[in-house]
Amino acid sequence: MDIMSAWSSLGGxxxxxxxxxxxxxxxxxxxxxxxVGVLPGLGPAAAIxxxxxxxxxxxxxxxxxxxxxxxxxxxxxxxxxxVLLNVPGESASVxxxxxxxxxxxxxxxxxxxxxxxxxxxxxxxxxxxxxxLLAVPLAHAALSFGPPEYFAVxxxxxxxISALSSDSVVKAGLSLFLGLLLCTVGQxxxxxMPRLTFGSMQMLDGVNFLPAVVGMFGLxxxxxxxxxxxxxxxxxxxxxxxxxxxxxxxxxxESFGAITRGSFLxxxxxxxxxxxxxxxxxxxxxxxxxxxKHPERFGHGALQGVAGPESANNSASSGEFVPLxxxxxxxxxxxxxxxxxxxxxxxxxGPKLFTDHADIAWGxxxxxxxxxxxxFVQNTAMIPFFVWLLMVSQRCLPVIVASLCxxxxxxxxxxxxxxxxxxxxxxxxxxxxxxxIPAAPLIIALVxxxxxxxxxxxxxxxSMGSPLVFFERPISASLICVAMTSVFLPYLHRRLIRRFTxxxxxxxxxxx
Amino acid sequence: xxxxxxxxxLVLLASSLVTAWAISDLPFLEDFTLGPAAAPxxxxxxxxxxxxxxxxxxxxxxxxRLGALVQPPNRDAVLLxxxxxxxxxxxxxxxxxxxxxxxxxxxxxxxxxWRLVPALLFSAAWAAALQFLFAHLLRIPFLTGVLFx
Numbered sequence: 001m002d003i004m005s006a007w008s009s010l011g012g013x014x015x016x017x018x019x020x021x022x023x024x025x026x027x028x029x030x031x032x033x034x035x036v037g038v039l040p041g042l043g044p045a046a047a048i049x050x051x052x053x054x055x056x057x058x059x060x061x062x063x064x065x066x067x068x069x070x071x072x073x074x075x076x077x078x079x080x081x082x083v084l085l086n087v088p089g090e091s092a093s094v095x096x097x098x099x100x101x102x103x104x105x106x107x108x109x110x111x112x113x114x115x116x117x118x119x120x121x122x123x124x125x126x127x128x129x130x131x132x133l134l135a136v137p138l139a140h141a142a143l144s145f146g147p148p149e150y151f152a153v154x155x156x157x158x159x160x161i162s163a164l165s166s167d168s169v170v171k172a173g174l175s176l177f178l179g180l181l182l183c184t185v186g187q188x189x190x191x192x193m194p195r196l197t198f199g200s201m202q203m204l205d206g207v208n209f210l211p212a213v214v215g216m217f218g219l220x221x222x223x224x225x226x227x228x229x230x231x232x233x234x235x236x237x238x239x240x241x242x243x244x245x246x247x248x249x250x251x252x253x254e255s256f257g258a259i260t261r262g263s264f265l266x267x268x269x270x271x272x273x274x275x276x277x278x279x280x281x282x283x284x285x286x287x288x289x290x291x292x293k294h295p296e297r298f299g300h301g302a303l304q305g306v307a308g309p310e311s312a313n314n315s316a317s318s319g320e321f322v323p324l325x326x327x328x329x330x331x332x333x334x335x336x337x338x339x340x341x342x343x344x345x346x347x348x349x350g351p352k353l354f355t356d357h358a359d360i361a362w363g364x365x366x367x368x369x370x371x372x373x374x375x376f377v378q379n380t381a382m383i384p385f386f387v388w389l390l391m392v393s394q395r396c397l398p399v400i401v402a403s404l405c406x407x408x409x410x411x412x413x414x415x416x417x418x419x420x421x422x423x424x425x426x427x428x429x430x431x432x433x434x435x436x437i438p439a440a441p442l443i444i445a446l447v448x449x450x451x452x453x454x455x456x457x458x459x460x461x462x463s464m465g466s467p468l469v470f471f472e473r474p475i476s477a478s479l480i481c482v483a484m485t486s487v488f489l490p491y492l493h494r495r496l497i498r499r500f501t502x503x504x505x506x507x508x509x510x511x512x
Numbered sequence: 513x514x515x516x517x518x519x520x521x522l523v524l525l526a527s528s529l530v531t532a533w534a535i536s537d538l539p540f541l542e543d544f545t546l547g548p549a550a551a552p553x554x555x556x557x558x559x560x561x562x563x564x565x566x567x568x569x570x571x572x573x574x575x576x577r578l579g580a581l582v583q584p585p586n587r588d589a590v591l592l593x594x595x596x597x598x599x600x601x602x603x604x605x606x607x608x609x610x611x612x613x614x615x616x617x618x619x620x621x622x623x624x625x626w627r628l629v630p631a632l633l634f635s636a637a638w639a640a641a642l643q644f645l646f647a648h649l650l651r652i653p654f655l656t657g658v659l660f661x
Contacts, residue, residue, distance in 0.1 A: 053652075054650055170562050170565045170566065171562075171566065173558060173562045174524070174559065174562035174563065174566065176558075177555050177556075177558035177559035177562060178524070178559055180551075180555040180558075181531070181552060181555040181556060181559055184551050184552045184555065188548040190542075190545075190548070191539075191542070191547070191548050193538060193548045195535065195538065195548055195549075195552060196531060196534050196535065196552065198534065219593075219596070222592070223589040223592055223593060224589065226585060226588040226589045226592060226623065227585045227586050227588070227589045228585070395624055395626070396620065396624065396634065398592055398619055398623060398624065399615075399616045399619045399620060399624070399635075399638065400638070402592060402595075402596055402615075402619070403612055403615070403616065403638065403642060406596065406599065406600070406612075407608070407612075407642060407646055407652075410652075410654075411646065411650070411652045414652065414653055416600065416603070416604075416655075419600050420600060423593075423596060423597060423600065426593065426596075427593065430589070430593075431516055431519075431520055434516040435515075435516045435517045435520055435566070435570075435571075436571065437517075437520075453551045456546065456551075457545045457546050458545075460544060460545040460546060461543075461544050461545045463544075464544050465544040465545065
């Protein structure tokens with residue numbers, strides 16, 4: 001598909017998005033996502049997992065538009081608390097606290113938020129344009145993938161996620177292997193034999209990833225929030241008016257370079273499984289500080305320190321959709337849930353998505369463009385509302401989140417067994433947090449593990465049992481070599497974060 | 513020294529032994545490919561190695577004192593989990609609507625330390641909102657419980 005065809009298809013998607021029901025769902029999704037980003041205790045992964053059962057029976061595109069809106073909106077929403085309260089709403093917004101909160105303390109919180117919103121809009125649009133241009137050619141290239149290549153891509157995803165989600169490869173590996181083991185529970189697809197069911201008929205269906213996600217990213221988060229109670233308080237002297245939010249010409253000129261660089265840098269990192277928005281934002285901060293004529297300003301309210309990372313994390317969100325749509329490979333726990341959503345809606349993401357379900361693929365991409373604009377409006381005009389909501393909701397958030405987790409999981413199959421599974425994973429999630437073990441590898445293993453095993457077994461059938469098949473094919477051999485070398489990435493990652501975190505700020509925890 | 517990592521490592525080691533026993537009867541290899549026991553065995557080997565490492569060399573900062581679980585602020589998290597477990601048990605008897613109401617009152621009074629009347633009012637409104645959204649609009653069949661069934 002050439003460039004003109006891509007734009008033509010996008011036009012078709014935009015035309016489809018003009019349906020009022022889809023626009024309403026896009027607005028609801030982005031608003032919910034912003035709330036998820038603003039309010040602590042419920043991450044986008046758990047929010048999407050809870051939303052999914054509510055979309056059963058709806059048109060697949062409508063459901064996916066809503067869930068993509070939540071994912072995208074959380075990136076915007078996390079900025080508000082980072083700037084105004086020095087509390088990152090999402091892991092990708094950690095870097096924004098370095099310079100955003102100092103700006104807020106100087107009475108320029110509105111300026112920081114406005115720059116972040118403009119940077120996010122611009123970078124998000126750049127990322128979406130690159131997504132439009134790259135997704136289909138990558139999908140076409142992937143049509144030539146066979147089982148060995150698919151196995152190699154998934155192995156790369158596993159190793160990158162494990163290498164980059166924690167300082168300890170052993171802990172990330174533990175999470176990954178536990179998730180892979182759990183995904184073997186149930187009936188073996190090839191032989192039909194029950195595995196690890198211990199005679200239980202209910203376990204024959206296997207471990208559903210949705211209760212695991214809600215338990216580990218919803219219930220465990222709100223429980224941890226209770227152990228780390230923070231009294232949110234606005235920086236003194238904050239007055240947020242619409243006028244104060246929009247930056248002047250000089251501020252925009254000062255930030256233009258950072259926004260541009262962040263847009264492209266973020267997209268590149270979004271393409272790679274396991275990297276994503278958090279690393280993109282750190283890299284952008286490091287680049288801006290290095291090339292700045294006044295690096296001493298960073299950590300004390302540098303505009304580029306807000307504009308660059310915020311642009312990078314939004315562009316990375318668009319970049320993550322490229323492997324998700326074209327290859328069916330998630331880059332994070334949240335996109336893993338999105339893939340699960342695709343499958344539950346009867347759509348297989350991957351190379352055939354743009355041929356078998358082109359209307360859904362392009363409708364979804366078009367919704368991201370529209371959602372980007374909606375989010376800009378929400379995150380400028382509605383900031384005082386979100387701040388008020390955050391202050392008010394602190395006192396009842398545990399009830400709201402726990403109830404939604406409970407009912408959302410029950411709604412999956414109308415079965416209490418899923419609720420008990422959520423509780424088990426919730427307890428596991430708390431232990432993981434106390435032990436600094438990342439949860440993302442476990443979730444990605446639950447989603448991709450069955451496909452990886454099938455690809456491995458099919459590859460061996462094709463090669464009459466020879467494991468050399470993975471090294472005889474150049475693409476799979478290259479991917480496996482990259483996967484093996486990714487073991488060294490944690491050391492690079494640690495150096496990166498230590499190097500670019502201002503000395504007066506402790507290095508942040510990794511995203512789970 | 514007991515801590516979360518060591519405890520988790522030991523639990524996973526014990527589970528690994530049980531799992532190894534559970535897959536011992538399954539074939540590892542089939543015609544030209546791996547059998548149903550292969551993948552679990554490979555993952556189990558990796559899990560076992562990681563579990564041995566964290567059980568043998570746990571990080572000092574993940575210390576576990578049982579007494580800490582019953583003191584604030586950890587106590588609130590334990591209480592919340594306990595209330596959710598009680599809710600999951602109670603819905604079979606009292607149903608979802610009443611269960612959510614009582615759960616909400618309990619959390620607001622005990623953990624969030626609200627006063628009684630606001631807690632009752634908020635809980636009633638919240639339970640009603642959930643009932644309307646899920647049972648009425650989305651038509652999800654909530655359990656009505658033995659008492660009201």
